[in-house]
Amino acid sequence: MKRVVVTGIGMINALGLDKESSFKAICDGVSGVGKITLFDTSDFSVQIAAEVKNFDPLSVLSVKEVKKTDRFIQLGLAAAKEAINDAKFNELTEEEKENFGIVSAAGIGGLPNIEKNSNVCLQKGASKISPFFIPSALVNMLGGFTSIEYGLKGPNLSCVTACAAGTHALGEAYKTIVCEQANRMLVIGAESAICPVGIGGFAAMKALSTKNDNPELASSPFDASRDGFVMGEGAAALVLEDYESAKQRNATIYAELIGFGESADAHHITSPSLDGPLRAMKKALDMAKKTNPDIKIDYINAHGTSTPANDKNETAAVKELFKDNIPLMSSTKGQIGHCLGAAGAIEAVISIMAMRDGIIPPTINLRNQDADCDLDYVANSARKQEINTVMSNSFGFGGTNGSVIFKRI
Incomplete structure (x- = not known):
């Protein structure tokens, strides 16, 4: 069976516009959470989020193209540009383009544009809807714009599986390479849902933290005082490649993807079960053991949302496995919030960089550990440690679960 490796990575989130600056801030325990500036929150119960700051969409698109794209696409293109450059794929032959595909991922997609054009339709009539509305909002348009930008003509797929989308996209890319439908795949997870209907909708579910007076402390995974997640936005991209192809071109290999697992809770639309996450992690571990019988996981980047149900449930599943x-x-969501469908891709990049640098990012704001969350979560300060294998977990509404395992080569 083909081996699949990661040869390029890119990341943008509330703490930085590139992978190196944002990863350093994450490891330094800096919080990117603050008051929402993207819209007026005066009448909202939730007024905080982890926004990407100082992002200029003209860094990746022309003025004309910016008008055709939602913010999640713009952020995704920025991460993709960094990953493509990192993998040194700036110039491709026609044959290489035909064997280079994309899997894009988002949980919601162009929610701000859906909201905007819905209001236009109701207030001014259907004739005033933007002709760019539909193309700007579709999740797969992230892959569409990216494939056009780089001329990638391989499979163009999308995962829209709530907060597990980015992780599932990695599995889809792996399968595409192993099944020889492409020898290289670009995985992009992107999300930007910090808009009135996005914040209002999650707030109506009581899913978000309401610690408006202390934004930097609001996301506190595994802490007894946690009261919900903080919405984040951002994107990450990973270039996956057949190992022999990567070796042949002397590529920098960050990691090998050796295991992934997917499962359904079949339990509840929003409340997690222990069984579903447990089976996803076990499937990933069992797959990894087929080629690495003595594998030992050194670090888990947890889903760790800072919600009462998830953190307790994930802890119990990890202990059982x-x-x-x-x-x-x-959990790095204390620093960058929960980026929904982009979270799996972002946290995969964080996990790979942690392995590269031999440092485990901290779980910040963990001052009073929940009695039901009784593991070592690397509280508040990063920890230097050699890491040879990492697992990254993502669980989503609808009871959809994903887990991936990377190892150092």
């Missing part, structure tokens, strides 16, 4: 050999685990 690993028994007496539980890896160190942390």
Whole structure:
């Protein structure tokens, strides 16, 4: 079976416009959460989020194209540009383009444009809807714009599986390469849903933290005082490639993707079960063991949303799977918020960089650990440690779960 490796990465989030600056801030325990500036929150119960700051869409698109794209596409293109450059794929032959595909991922897609054009339709009539509305809002248009930008003519796929979308996209890319439908795949997860209907909708579910007076402390995974997640926005991209192809061109190989698992809770539309996440992690681990029988997971980047239900449930699932050999685990959502469908891709990049640098990012704001969350979550300060294998978890509404495992080469 073909081996699949990562040869390029890119990332943009509330703490930086590139992978290196944002990863450093994450490891330094900096919080990117603050008061929402993208719209007026005066009448909202939730007024905080982890916004991407100082982003200029003209860095990736022309003025004309900016008008045709939602913010999630713009952020995704920025991450894709960094990953493509990192993998040194700036110039491709026609044959290479035909064997280079894309899997894009988002949980919601162009929600701000859906909201905007819905209001236009109701207030001014259907004739005033923008002709660019539909193309700007579709999740797969992230892959569409990116494929046009780089001339990538391989499979153009999308995952829209709530907060597990980015992780599922990695699995889809792996399968595409192993099934020889392409020898290179670009995975892009992007999300930007910080708009009135996005914040209002999640607030109506009581899913978001209401700690408006202390934004930087609001996202507190595994802490007894956690009261909901903080919405983030951002994007990440990873170039996946057949190992032999990567070796042949002397590419920098960050990691090998050796396992992934997917499952459904079949339990509840928003409340998690222990069984679903457990089976996803077990499937990923069982797959990894087929080629690495003595594998030992050194670090888990947890889904760790800072919601009462998820953190307790994920902890119990990890304990059930690993028994007496539980890896160190942390959640980076305290720093960058929960980026919904982009979270899996962003956290995969964070996990790979943690392995590269031998440092485990901290779980910040963990001051009073919940009695039901009784593991070592690398509280508040990063920890230097050699990391040879990492697991990254993502669980989404609808009871959809994903887990991936990377190893150092």
